[in-house]
Amino acid sequence: MSTSLVGGWSAFNFELSSAAREVFQEAVRHLLGVSYTPFAFATQVVAGTNYSYLAQAKTVAPESSLRVVRVHIFQPLPGKGEPHVTQIIAIEP
Template identity: 45%
Template sequence: MAENTMPGGWSAYHDLTPEDESVFHEALAGFVGVHYTPFAVSTQVVAGMNYKYKCEASMPPSDVIWEVIIEIFKPLHGSAHIVSIIRI
């Protein structure tokens, strides 16, 4: 099924592919404190790829869970990195 997004536009949120999961883990490698579990992603093709991950966040040992959007940029050459984390 083809996506109906305009060039440069964001895709609809969808389940993560193995590639989406790999980019998420690459960007958060070594990140400590809050635990993030992604459950949906939206992407935008630019000179590389922008990702918006909807995640559940928690800070063990607390049982409190909240939602965030983590924006990640993966350049054509180089490593993925976090652009922003916004609590929703």
């Protein structure tokens, strides 16, 4: 029996599928100054798909420290555009 709600978020999956990895790479490819490495994702089906990734963020500078962020990406329906970042949220300890 499924307990997910229509329009609700899935649980975080710590094994990135090839499709989730591809959406992430396509959406962040134009971002400069920070390198992002996803390690978990959740999805929400809407008129397209919302992705919420947990990722390591490292500023591209000597001796910068790693941070953990949540990267939100929207993947439109097929033929309606490319995936794009809608929000990046720092996760504080």
